Amino acid sequence: xxxxxxxxxxxxxxxxxxxxxxxxxxxxxxxxxxxxxxxxxxxxxxxxxxxxxxxxxxxxxxxxxxxxxxxxxxxxxxxxxxxxxxxxxxxxxxxxxxxxxxxxxxxxxxxxxxxxxxxxxxxxxxxxxxxxxxxxxxxxxxxxxxxxxxxxxxxxxxxxxxxxxxxxxxxxxxxxxxxxxxxxxxxxxxxxxxxxxxxxxxxxxxxxxxxxxxxxxxxxxxxxxxxxxxxxxxxxxxxxxxxxxxxxxxxxxxxxxxxxxxxxxxxxxxxxxxxxxxxxxxxxxxxxxxxxxxxxxxxxxxxxxxxxxxxxxxxxxxxxxxxxxxxxxxxxxxxx
Numbered sequence: 001x002x003x004x005x006x007x008x009x010x011x012x013x014x015x016x017x018x019x020x021x022x023x024x025x026x027x028x029x030x031x032x033x034x035x036x037x038x039x040x041x042x043x044x045x046x047x048x049x050x051x052x053x054x055x056x057x058x059x060x061x062x063x064x065x066x067x068x069x070x071x072x073x074x075x076x077x078x079x080x081x082x083x084x085x086x087x088x089x090x091x092x093x094x095x096x097x098x099x100x101x102x103x104x105x106x107x108x109x110x111x112x113x114x115x116x117x118x119x120x121x122x123x124x125x126x127x128x129x130x131x132x133x134x135x136x137x138x139x140x141x142x143x144x145x146x147x148x149x150x151x152x153x154x155x156x157x158x159x160x161x162x163x164x165x166x167x168x169x170x171x172x173x174x175x176x177x178x179x180x181x182x183x184x185x186x187x188x189x190x191x192x193x194x195x196x197x198x199x200x201x202x203x204x205x206x207x208x209x210x211x212x213x214x215x216x217x218x219x220x221x222x223x224x225x226x227x228x229x230x231x232x233x234x235x236x237x238x239x240x241x242x243x244x245x246x247x248x249x250x251x252x253x254x255x256x257x258x259x260x261x262x263x264x265x266x267x268x269x270x271x272x273x274x275x276x277x278x279x280x281x282x283x284x285x286x287x288x289x290x291x292x293x294x295x296x297x298x299x300x301x302x303x304x305x306x307x308x309x310x311x312x313x314x315x316x317x318x319x320x321x322x323x324x325x326x327x328x329x330x331x332x333x334x335x336x
Contacts, residue, residue: 061117146170213240303317
């Protein structure tokens with residue numbers, strides 16, 4: 001009779017060690033990738049119209065690149081803050097006003113072709129650089145500010161702090177992170193932003209890949225996904241992948257760019273036009289109804305079937321609305 005057959009014991013300790021070593025290696029490889037300086041991608045010429053001159057201005061926060069054309073009263077177009085953001089957001093709109101105004105379209109520090117310093121910047125820093133830009137480019141003239149998103153919020157902040165620098169505001173869906181007493185960013189996002197290497201890894205692999213940019217445009221930024229073009233995907237992806245572009249988003253995710261928009265709105269003395277899309281999303285339409293009564297001289301225009309990136313999705317309609325507002329006195333509320 002044969003005895004029992006004994007199978008050799010599997011070396012479980014070595015197996016577990018191998019798995020852990022593999023995971024550690026993958027993590028270290030990811031960290032190495034996150035720390036690596038990305039290639040400097042050439043920004044497409046389509047970031048601005050050919051008729052506009054591209055100039056550079058030195059400010060206390062760094063070099064601002066801006067586009068300029070036309071003559072007359074300064075008309076300043078200010079873009080929002082998001083991965084891949086730049087003055088390209090307004091590039092299908094602002095050329096239509098160069099015949100009557102001196103049009104200026106800057107890239108915020110940290111965005112587009114402007115300098116992208118590794119620095120902690122707060123809302124007050126963006127407002128200061130906007131004030132410096134106006135002082136340097138507009139002289140004694142008070143420009144009209146046209147802004148969108150968080151850029152529009154910074155315009156409100158500046159106009160409330162330095163009313164002598166702004167003659168009028170036309171604001172498309174302004175925001176300020178802490179809108180109407182709420183903090184938009186979940187705690188997980190704020191926590192990840194405090195770990196720069198993790199933030200950089202997530203940013204490069206989940207926010208500014210071509211696929212991620214296309215998904216954001218078609219799924220959130222545009223109401224009609226069919227209007228998203230390859231040019232838009234290329235410009236936003238290229239701007240978002242420039243070296244140092246993640247620092248402005250790090251400041252955004254860390255909550256450093258937030259302020260009380262409603263309180264600043266109540267301080268405004270300039271004429272204001274609020275432009276708002278009627279589709280669900282952020283910032284919500286009911287905020288427009290709440291903000292309008294708090295402003296002394298405010299006109300509310302609601303754009304039907306319009307989302308948060310209307311300057312790129314529906315530039316023709318936005319041009320029409322802006323032209324009407326600029327050529328007439330502030331009117332009453334209406335839906336267009």
